[in-house]
Amino acid sequence: MAKPSLRQLDLFAQMVAAGSIARCASDLGIGIDEIARNIAALEMRLGYRLFDDLHGAARLTRAGHQTAQAMTLLGQHNPEQAIMGTEPPAQPTSPSPAEATRKLITLGAPPPVFGHFQEALAAFEEANDDVAITLDLHILLAEQAREALDRGKVDIAYFYALGEPAGLHSRYGWSEPLSLYAGSAHPLAQQEIVSFWEVEAAPMLTMEPGNGLRAITEDALRHGGITPGPPALESDNLFDIMTALRKGMGWFPAFGPMARDMGRIDGIKRLALEAPLPAIEIRQAISASATETPAVEALADYLFM
Numbered sequence: 001m002a003k004p005s006l007r008q009l010d011l012f013a014q015m016v017a018a019g020s021i022a023r024c025a026s027d028l029g030i031g032i033d034e035i036a037r038n039i040a041a042l043e044m045r046l047g048y049r050l051f052d053d054l055h056g057a058a059r060l061t062r063a064g065h066q067t068a069q070a071m072t073l074l075g076q077h078n079p080e081q082a083i084m085g086t087e088p089p090a091q092p093t094s095p096s097p098a099e100a101t102r103k104l105i106t107l108g109a110p111p112p113v114f115g116h117f118q119e120a121l122a123a124f125e126e127a128n129d130d131v132a133i134t135l136d137l138h139i140l141l142a143e144q145a146r147e148a149l150d151r152g153k154v155d156i157a158y159f160y161a162l163g164e165p166a167g168l169h170s171r172y173g174w175s176e177p178l179s180l181y182a183g184s185a186h187p188l189a190q191q192e193i194v195s196f197w198e199v200e201a202a203p204m205l206t207m208e209p210g211n212g213l214r215a216i217t218e219d220a221l222r223h224g225g226i227t228p229g230p231p232a233l234e235s236d237n238l239f240d241i242m243t244a245l246r247k248g249m250g251w252f253p254a255f256g257p258m259a260r261d262m263g264r265i266d267g268i269k270r271l272a273l274e275a276p277l278p279a280i281e282i283r284q285a286i287s288a289s290a291t292e293t294p295a296v297e298a299l300a301d302y303l304f305m
Helices: 006-018 021-028 032-046 062-077 111-127 142-150 196-201 212-224 238-246 256-262 288-292 294-302
Strands: 103-108 131-136 156-161 171-176 179-183 204-206 231-234 251-254 268-270 280-286
Touching: 006 021, 006 032, 006 062, 021 032, 032 111, 032 238, 032 256, 062 111, 103 294, 111 131, 111 256, 111 294, 131 294, 142 156, 142 280, 156 212, 156 294, 179 238, 179 256, 204 212, 204 238, 212 251, 212 280, 231 238, 238 251, 238 268, 251 256, 256 268, 280 294, 288 294
Parallel strands: 103 131, 103 156, 204 231, 204 251
Antiparallel strands: 156 280, 171 280, 179 251, 179 268
16 A cells, blocks of 8 residues: 555566576575565555565566556656666567557556456456556556546546545545554553544654655545644655554554555554544546547446446
8 A cells, every 4th residue: 555665666676587586685685584575565565466476486476467567667657666677678560460459558546456456457358359458556646647647648547535536527436444553552552442632642653745645544534533743653664664553653544455454463453443534435537538449438347347
């Protein structure tokens, strides 16, 4: 859920290039455990596995292949994110007649949302051999979705919201509950019921400024009646967050795959709030030209089945 660090993305790229964790560690001069921790953190943030067997042949899962392709696409949009470490691609050759007739559909979505329907995307491609689907995994919020759709960067966009945003027609997909977590020894974690004012009085741990996930979670907190104070820690590093939680430094808001994983981590506990917080909606919007492209409308509808 949190924004992956460039270090984690770079290690993912190095793992893909090396083909095994042992060779990757040897090439980089670091420990196998360090690579494994970073890949595990990246998978936790994305909400799906990247490798079938990290300590074996390091074969990419289907989602891992799609993610590697999407990272290359991101690098084309933003040079800072060109983390694949590969040589520049060769000049394109003339496509075969079959390739030339394939309809390219670009789907923009937060990485955990892609994890939600990766199997559906694969099934759609298999059933429609005249369609190729590419991914853009940088979209998180409504404004990013609107810009990408308006500029023709994506055909279908999924994004996080608290209801339908103004000026962007979209439809509701599903919701993810927002929960708060603290270390098991934290005073709030010991209580049967935690009031909102007690939450406000305790330090908050959060992601770095500018992270879209921080923006949507803080909006949801305010809508729910909690006004976050100055954070005790701002970090996009998941291990820093978990370490701080276990040390009792504060509480942390999470939803989606990260929240589910947080609930399974030893030493971290979900707070029993006096009332539920607003859920984070996952919404879908399609480009204005989709009506001219039956394949785009078909895929958008298929993902709702």
